Amino acid sequence: MSTMVATEPEAxxxxxxxxxxxxxxxxxxxxxxxxxxxRQRNVSVLSNLIASEINRILGNHCRERNLGWILASELGHxxxxxxxxxxxxADLSFIRAxxxxxxxxxxxxxxxxxxxxxxxxxxxDLVEKLDEKVExxxxxxxxxxxxxxxxxxxxEVFRSDRSVSWLWAEDEISGEDVVPGFRCQVGSLFPxxxxxxxxxxARPVTSSETPDS
Amino acid sequence: MSTMVATEPEAxxxxxxxxxxxxxxxxxxxxxxxxxxxRERKVSALSNLIAAEITGVxxxxxxxxxxxxxxxAEHGYxxxxxxxxxxxxADVSFIRRERYxxxxxxxxxxxxxxxxxxxxxxxxxDLVKELEEKVExxxxxxxxxxxxxxxxxxxxxxxxxxxxxxxxxxxxxLSGEDVIPGFRCKVDDLFPKPSQAEVRDLTKSDSASxxxxx
Numbered sequence: 475m476s477t478m479v480a481t482e483p484e485a486x487x488x489x490x491x492x493x494x495x496x497x498x499x500x501x502x503x504x505x506x507x508x509x510x511x512x513r514q515r516n517v518s519v520l521s522n523l524i525a526s527e528i529n530r531i532l533g534n535h536c537r538e539r540n541l542g543w544i545l546a547s548e549l550g551h552x553x554x555x556x557x558x559x560x561x562x563x564a565d566l567s568f569i570r571a572x573x574x575x576x577x578x579x580x581x582x583x584x585x586x587x588x589x590x591x592x593x594x595x596x597x598x599d600l601v602e603k604l605d606e607k608v609e610x611x612x613x614x615x616x617x618x619x620x621x622x623x624x625x626x627x628x629x630e631v632f633r634s635d636r637s638v639s640w641l642w643a644e645d646e647i648s649g650e651d652v653v654p655g656f657r658c659q660v661g662s663l664f665p666x667x668x669x670x671x672x673x674x675x676a677r678p679v680t681s682s683e684t685p686d687s
Numbered sequence: 688m689s690t691m692v693a694t695e696p697e698a699x700x701x702x703x704x705x706x707x708x709x710x711x712x713x714x715x716x717x718x719x720x721x722x723x724x725x726r727e728r729k730v731s732a733l734s735n736l737i738a739a740e741i742t743g744v745x746x747x748x749x750x751x752x753x754x755x756x757x758x759x760a761e762h763g764y765x766x767x768x769x770x771x772x773x774x775x776x777a778d779v780s781f782i783r784r785e786r787y788x789x790x791x792x793x794x795x796x797x798x799x800x801x802x803x804x805x806x807x808x809x810x811x812x813d814l815v816k817e818l819e820e821k822v823e824x825x826x827x828x829x830x831x832x833x834x835x836x837x838x839x840x841x842x843x844x845x846x847x848x849x850x851x852x853x854x855x856x857x858x859x860x861l862s863g864e865d866v867i868p869g870f871r872c873k874v875d876d877l878f879p880k881p882s883q884a885e886v887r888d889l890t891k892s893d894s895a896s897x898x899x900x901x
Contacts, residue, residue: 602813
């Protein structure tokens with residue numbers, strides 16, 4: 475068993491790609507740009523399903539109340555001034571209506587840091603790459619970051635005040651002061667495959683219950 | 688749920704290993720057993736150093752106050768009754784003395800009671816999915832405190848049995864809470880402080896093209 479994770483395409487030394495070149499790539503939306511280097515976004519059927527479900531319910535909420543814009547993963551975020559050659563793509567992001575003026579709509583990348591960034595973990599995502607991404611968003615001024623952890627049916631919430639919460643399937647997640655009024659059960663973000671699977675426990679037992687031996 | 692995830696490395700059909708067989712392997716300590724399948728523990732020089740540092744400071748405290756036992760990464764836990772063929776190894780773990788009597792210590796190959804504290808130090812090739820499953824299983828097994836050490840961002844994330852979590856950065860103080868009473872240290876103190884040249888050696892040891900420092 476190899477200790478190297480073979481699935482991440484390692485760049486062979488080559489010319490650095492600029493944000494403008496990324497924008498011109500026909501399949502550019504599949505890549506992030508990390509300091510001049512293309513990094514393919516890991517995806518899975520499940521992570522995609524979850525992202526579109528969040529898009530739907532968050533989008534409905536925001537549209538009804540005219541709160542702002544939901545942006546999909548193809549949009550590149552160029553809001554890391556300390557790393558000019560860095561373009562990130564969140565699986566989903568939200569920007570309040572008053573922060574994204576209409577004249578910016580024609581720009582290729584979004585230079586306004588989103589208010590909320592959502593990442594759905596895919597099976598090949600590496601811990602350190604995810605750490606780096608969350609750090610970048612918080613440093614850029616993103617107020618709320620949701621990391622959706624499908625394998626354990628949980629969402630981890632990072633806030634700009636550097637506090638963190640881990641929410642399990644039966645917990646309620648809220649838009650806090652970023653997406654006012656939004657709340658839903660964490661478990662409802664995950665597709666249900668069958669009644670049996672839907673009932674399988676994914677939460678650690680509390681002290682009152684012990685695992686069957 | 689696993690049926691939907693196409694990219695999960697699927698085991699080529701082979702004989703399942705039992706915990707007893709793992710115990711008998713000369714290099715068994717390098718592996719976890721995930722439902723009969725060997726999974727190599729990913730390590731790096733840096734993660735190893737940090738684990739040793741944490742073991743050291745915790746051991747000093749626990750020894751001084753006679754609190755309990757500290758185990759290194761080679762030690763296996765068979766404390767997942769819903770998955771009998773699952774053996775996990777934490778980089779560092781602690782069990783309170785009164786929960787683990789001396790007689791039992793000398794008899795057990797694997798420990799069947801969940802540790803009070805489990806510490807995992809992230810290595811460069813660790814997958815998010817495997818890490819979150821590990822944390823979830825520890826909590827489900829009844830581990831009271833899980834520390835996940837992220838060397839890349841000098842952060843320790845703490846997961847508690849009550850479902851709360853906390854993220855502690857370099858200048859924050861990490862505490863043993865009610866699990867290792869009285870223990871506290873600055874997060875930064877857990878990270879070894881080699882010279883700049885040594886840092887480069889450790890973190891870029893497998894990189895073919897060291898980039899110039901910015």
